[in-house]
Amino acid sequence: xxxxSIETPMSKEDALKLKAGDKVMLTGRIYTARxxxxxxxxxxxxxxxxxxxxxxxxxxxxxxxxxxPPGKAIGSAGPTTSYRMDPYTPALIEKGLRGMIGKxxxxxxxxxxxxxxxxxxxxxxxxxxxxxxxxxxxxxxxAYDDLGAEAVRKLEVKGFPxxxxxxxxxxxxxxxxxxxxxx
Amino acid sequence: MKDIDSAKxxxxxxxxxxxxxxxxxxxxxxxxEEAAEREESATGKEVLDQILDNSEIARxxxxxxxxxxxxxxxxxxxGQEVHVVGGDxxxxxxxxxxxxxxxxxxRKSVLSDPVRGGNTGDNTPAIIxxxxxxxxxxxxxxxxxxGGSENMSRIAMMKPADGIDGIKKFVVENVRAASGNPCxxxxxxxxxxxxxxxxxxxxxxxxxxxxxxxxxxxxxxDLERELLESINNTGVGPMGLGGRCTALAVHVETAxxxxxxxxxxxxxxxxAARHKYVEL
Numbered sequence: 001x002x003x004x005s006i007e008t009p010m011s012k013e014d015a016l017k018l019k020a021g022d023k024v025m026l027t028g029r030i031y032t033a034r035x036x037x038x039x040x041x042x043x044x045x046x047x048x049x050x051x052x053x054x055x056x057x058x059x060x061x062x063x064x065x066x067x068x069p070p071g072k073a074i075g076s077a078g079p080t081t082s083y084r085m086d087p088y089t090p091a092l093i094e095k096g097l098r099g100m101i102g103k104x105x106x107x108x109x110x111x112x113x114x115x116x117x118x119x120x121x122x123x124x125x126x127x128x129x130x131x132x133x134x135x136x137x138x139x140x141x142x143a144y145d146d147l148g149a150e151a152v153r154k155l156e157v158k159g160f161p162x163x164x165x166x167x168x169x170x171x172x173x174x175x176x177x178x179x180x181x182x183x
Numbered sequence: 184m185k186d187i188d189s190a191k192x193x194x195x196x197x198x199x200x201x202x203x204x205x206x207x208x209x210x211x212x213x214x215x216e217e218a219a220e221r222e223e224s225a226t227g228k229e230v231l232d233q234i235l236d237n238s239e240i241a242r243x244x245x246x247x248x249x250x251x252x253x254x255x256x257x258x259x260x261x262g263q264e265v266h267v268v269g270g271d272x273x274x275x276x277x278x279x280x281x282x283x284x285x286x287x288x289x290r291k292s293v294l295s296d297p298v299r300g301g302n303t304g305d306n307t308p309a310i311i312x313x314x315x316x317x318x319x320x321x322x323x324x325x326x327x328x329x330g331g332s333e334n335m336s337r338i339a340m341m342k343p344a345d346g347i348d349g350i351k352k353f354v355v356e357n358v359r360a361a362s363g364n365p366c367x368x369x370x371x372x373x374x375x376x377x378x379x380x381x382x383x384x385x386x387x388x389x390x391x392x393x394x395x396x397x398x399x400x401x402x403x404x405d406l407e408r409e410l411l412e413s414i415n416n417t418g419v420g421p422m423g424l425g426g427r428c429t430a431l432a433v434h435v436e437t438a439x440x441x442x443x444x445x446x447x448x449x450x451x452x453x454x455a456a457r458h459k460y461v462e463l
Contacts, residue, residue: 001225021226066250067288075288076247081331081364103331103422104364125230125422126331126366127455130246131237148302149250149290161233163226163424173226174362177425181224182418 005159009057010098015118020171022164024122030059030101030160032153034080037144038088045091052143052152056096059122062103064149065139066129074139074155078129079103082121086110093119105174106166114168123165123173135160185262185319187463189270192321195461196279196309199325200255201287203459204247207238210394211370211431211456218368218421218428227426231368234421234454245287249455252289253327255280255309258388264319273311281305292330312384321463324391331453332369335361338383338448345445347406350375354449355413358430363423366453368431370394371414373407374448377438382446389436390452396434403435410435421454431456 001021006014008028018024031053033041044051062082066075082102089100090113098119100106103126106114114121124132135157143152166172207215215238219231241248257276267275284291284306293308295301337357341349354373374386397404410433420426431454440446 023229064250064290064292066247066252066290069246069288072246075290076241076250078250080251081334083364103366105362105423123363123422123424125233125237126363127249127453128230128233128237129250130240130244130248131233133246134240149292163229165424173424177224177226177420178362178418178423179425180418181227181420181425181427183416 008059010059011057012118015098015120015168018120018164018167019169020164020167020173020176024162024164026059026160026162027158028156030061030155030157032061032063032155034062034064034150035084036147036150037152038085040144042088042091045095055092057098059099059101060092060097061101061155068139072133074133074136076129077133077136078126079124082106089113093117101162105172111166111170114166115170118168120164120168121166122162124162132160184266185264186266186268187321189267189272189275191463192267192272192275193279193282195323195463196257196276196325197282197286199323199459199461200280200283200289200327203325203327203457204252204287204289205245206242207248207456208458212238214394214431215368215454218431222421222426222428224420224424224426226424227421227428230421230424231428247289248457249329250290251292251329251331252284253329253457254293255306256326256328256387257309257311258324258326258391259311259313260316260322261313262318262320263315265321276309276311277307280307280309322460323463324458324460326391326458329453329455332365332451335365336450338379338446340379341445341447343443343445350406350447351410351413353447354410355417357449358414359417359419361451362419365451366455367419367421367423368428368454370431370452370456371410371433372450372452373410373433373435374450375435375437376440377446379446381438382448383450385436385438386448386450389434390450390456391458392434394432394456398435403437407433407435
């Protein structure tokens with residue numbers, strides 16, 4: 001179990017060195033999107049349109065934050081469950097998406113794309129939403145404003161604590177961890 | 184007859200919506216602290232420490248513990264001597280939810296049409312479970328319930344022959360299959376008996392019991408203990424990343440059933456087990 005500090009955008013070299021269980025502190029720009037936004041993004045890709053966010057080397061955080069209280073950059077902002085984004089993820093990874101942050105295990109199809117294109121899946125702690133919001137320095141809605149909490153946002157983060165849940169070598173902390181502690 | 188102003192109901196519901204989202208109850212916090220000490224997995228301990236740090240930040244800065252501030256589920260026991268004056272009871276409750284979710288900067292997560300969408304913009308309507316009971320007290324439990332844990336909850340119409348073993352298999356296998364999705368460590372409410380819908384309802388009511396308490400009937404207290412042990416032996420652990428603390432508690436609640444039916448429901452609560460209570 002190693003510890004790393006990584007700055008976005010993330011390179012293939014960064015992705016390759018990460019193993020399931022490693023602790024990572026992320027710094028730099030990340031983008032947010034949930035189910036509804038993912039559908040729009042993938043539909044756009046299929047139509048050959050331009051996406052509102054870059055994909056190459058980027059990280060998407062699955063989050064629908066609470067409203068921003070006065071004086072803060074963002075409201076509580078913990079991860080939402082990732083499996084809902086599984087149907088859309090391989091298409092984004094094929095176009096260069098390097099990392100995803102969420103919670104819960106990803107499907108085989110997603111892992112296949114991760115291994116093939118060198119992308120990594122990070123887990124943030126669900127329900128540690130106020131704590132996580134402290135590592136978000138700024139937040140701005142950049143697309144799909146009509147989706148409210150589910151809009152696409154550009155976040156600047158500093159020292160956002162995540163764990164490598166599933167790596168680009170097929171490592172999977174859900175399977176490995178659960179087997180280790182089962183009796 | 185005791186008059187209770189609908190405006191007072193609105194005010195209290197608003198306050199409880201916010202308090203429930205900012206501050207965990209003592210029994211849940213204690214259980215999380217014990218889990219952090221007990222957990223053998225380093226990753227699991229780290230997760231639990233983050234959860235505890237988070238609860239302190241949420242409490243002191245009055246920010247939601249989780250960004251999913253949930254559907255507003257309201258359990259009410261209204262004494263039959265209570266007379267609500269000034270306005271409609273359900274309207275007063277919904278006004279309170281609207282007020283609490285607006286003033287508390289809580290997330291609005293309710294869609295008016297389940298298939299076609301359309302955010303209602305104020306987290307209403309609340310889901311209200313009402314009982315009329317003897318007396319003149321109005322008892323209200325506000326239970327913000329998030330989507331993640333709710334999505335991993337299950338109900339089965341079993342055969343009476345499935346029995347206790349059937350219940351155990353159903354609960355443990357579903358916890359294992361849910362893995363990290365409901366944000367373990369979880370609290371599991373198990374409803375046994377009743378009708379299809381009553382069974383589901385009592386499985387949620389079971390979540391309101393104090394963590395660390397046991398069922399008053401030793402037979403069901405034993406079942407709670409056995410289920411808790413089996414669940415923790417799955418190794419699912421905090422956030423499903425592997426560990427010894429998958430559940431903080433299992434609470435069973437039962438109801439009389441039809442001779443031919445055996446409904447069993449499990450309502451999962453994540454570690455942000457949020458509920459606040461007031462008596463008027």
